[in-house]
Amino acid sequence: MSGALMIQGTSSDSGKSTLVGALCRLARRRGLRVAPFKPQNMSLNSAVTVDGGEIGRAQAWQALAAGIVPEVDMNPVLLKPNSDIGAQVIIHGHAVGNYNAVAYHAFKPKALQAVLASFGRLRQRMDCVLIEGAGSPAEVNLRANDIANMGFAEAADVPVILVADIDRGGVFAQIIGTLACLSEAERARIKGIVINKFRGDVALLKPGLDWVEAQTGQRVLGVVPFVPGLWLDGEDMLPSARRAAATSAHALRVVVPALPRISNHTDFDALRAHPQVDFSYVRAGEPIPPADLVILPGSKSVQRDLAWLRANGWEAYLQRHLRYQGKVIGVCGGMQMLGRALHDPHGIESEVTATAGLGLLDYVTTLEAEKQLVNTTGQLAFAAAAVRGYEIHMGVTHGPALANPALYLGEPPRPEGALSADGQVLATYLHGLFDAPEACAALLRWAGLNDVAQIDHDARREASIDQLADAVEAALDMDAIWALLD
Known part of the structure; x- marks a missing residue:
């Protein structure tokens, strides 16, 4: 293999990071040299790379899933918000300045050069590259000079899978609405749909899946179940719910x-x-x-x-x-x-x-x-x-x-x-x-x-990655996905 595949989502927190991480682990199991890649990330959770730079935290654990060390080429543009209208801009791991939204929009063509350079270096060294989009490609106000979603996919000429979150409700509207916001060329770039975080009997979802395929002409590649208890590094947002109460009486x-x-x-x-x-x-x-x-x-x-x-x-x-x-x-x-x-x-x-x-x-x-x-x-x-x-x-x-x-x-x-x-x-x-x-x-x-139990957080993260990969492998048409990477 010498291909690349991009995962885009109908919204933030739809499951792009976890799907890329799971596919990285599955590719590694097949003996492939695989790397994660996110052209542009907006996150205040970051990690220090082996080459002395800074990337989004999600790309660091995805690299772990791929069995390689994190490096700056995996996330060439990182935005760290420092106000409601501005962010510190980090290119290839190092800060280049603080930009407001208007100034950064003008800077994007230069940022795209950095993104394509990093992507090219990874493609040369890896059997495959698994790419994560940011937010949603349906954000039409951000389409000009886009480097995070379809703008990158078109510049790099890569196929796209669209993932939608059924757990938040309205999944069919998410899919139809997202596709309606794309151009004809962008819709043609999408090669399949994945529904994520499903709870229940998939048989009850079958009429909806058939309807989506008939309405969009896109194939549903599978339905990933909600997997409870995963411990994976959060990309940005604080956990939305309190964790379960401590099991110790003297917590x-x-x-x-x-x-x-x-x-x-x-x-x-x-x-x-x-x-x-x-x-x-x-x-x-x-x-x-x-x-x-x-x-x-x-x-x-x-x-x-x-x-x-x-x-x-x-x-x-x-x-x-x-x-x-x-x-x-x-x-x-x-x-x-x-x-x-x-x-x-x-x-x-x-x-x-x-x-x-x-x-x-x-x-x-x-x-x-x-x-x-x-x-x-x-x-x-x-x-x-x-x-x-x-x-x-x-x-x-x-x-x-x-x-x-x-x-x-x-x-x-x-x-x-x-x-x-x-x-x-x-x-x-x-x-x-x-x-x-x-x-x-x-x-x-x-x-x-007193009497503190030692918990191995790294081992728990590894087990979570394997559990997630197993669930994705069982839920999706992996032959179709590997074919997109071939």
């Missing part, structure tokens, strides 16, 4: 504020899945529940999100929480919030040049133009537990509190982060802090949990 209560510009919330997947942790995100306007551990997450706009914390009562809550011996962790942007002040002299995140921090640790952060991007390993400073993860930040932090580090990272080991003198407040730039089983267990013990 540790962990609370995370759902910042408007929260980034890399996949940091907490290992905690959300832990049977001894009662985990909850707290959104705007919701009462803040009692907690044993509060974690301030990463943020793409730290000063704006710090203002949101104050407006929603978190500053007073944290003071009370600490008086009652609770624990606090700040990760990346959350670490910056815990200090005395945050300076942005170059206007990297906002027009505000300085903001007072929460003052829980004695240091100051200054935002610099160059972003730090590194994968790293190390050890907790207060326990014999290995950690691994990655750093993505534009802040440089200095101050006395760093003399008592939270971790030691790299080789030779360097001190990183801070731990307060009373041992209640921990700060670090390391994303993935809870991913290593021994580090997660040690941090939960530090936060007050």
Whole structure:
């Protein structure tokens, strides 16, 4: 094989990422060299690649499904929103500036060159490339200069499968409406339809499938069932539902504020899945529940999100929480919030040049133009537990509190982060802090949990990928899909 196939969706969250990931695993099982590819991604969940760049988190786990390491060519354009109308634009893994929507639209022809260059390099090295669209091709207001959906498919001359989400309802209207918004040439590029997240007896759906095929002239390649309990890295949106209650009678209560510009919330997947942790995100306007551990997450706009914390009562809550011996962790942007002040002299995140921090640790952060991007390993400073993860930040932090580090990272080991003198407040730039089983267990013990179970988050992700691939293989006409790749 030396082909490529693009998966586009009738909407966001229709199942494009999971279908590409499943097909990557199935291609790998066939002995094929396969790579995922997303021309343009808009996400605040990102990963650091082996070649020192930054890509969307979904492409990183899809690479894992394909049995290869993530690299910048898998997601050549990444948009990281930092306001309602603007985003940081990342090309081939590195930031090139902040653009509003109008400016980025004018920039798209240059972005397309980067996209096609990356796609060409992957095609040369791989037996097949599985491409993920973004949002929906039916967004007619974005059709001009499109590089994410049909604009790319036409430029690269690749076939398309359209996936629709039946779980949200109106699946037949999704399909018919999407096709109606496409040009004749674009509709001809679609080679089949997949219905995703079905619950129930497929036989009851058969009349609808026949009707869709008659109305559209497109073949339905299969109906993928809803697969519960999968643990796969989220592309962007916070989980919409609370997880099931912890199974332990003495669960540790962990609370995370759902910042408007929260980034890399996949940091907490290992905690959300832990049977001894009662985990909850707290959104705007919701009462803040009692907690044993509060974690301030990463943020793409730290000063704006710090203002949101104050407006929603978190500053007073944290003071009370600490008086009652609770624990606090700040990760990346959350670490910056815990200090005395945050300076942005170059206007990297906002027009505000300085903001007072929460003052829980004695240091100051200054935002610099160059972003730090590194994968790293190390050890907790207060326990014999290995950690691994990655750093993505534009802040440089200095101050006395760093003399008592939270971790030691790299080789030779360097001190990183801070731990307060009373041992209640921990700060670090390391994303993935809870991913290593021994580090997660040690941090939960530090936060007050006894007899901690060690959960292997990586093994659970691998098992989820295999479970998803098995479900897709059983549900779809795989001979037809492999034929499109041949």
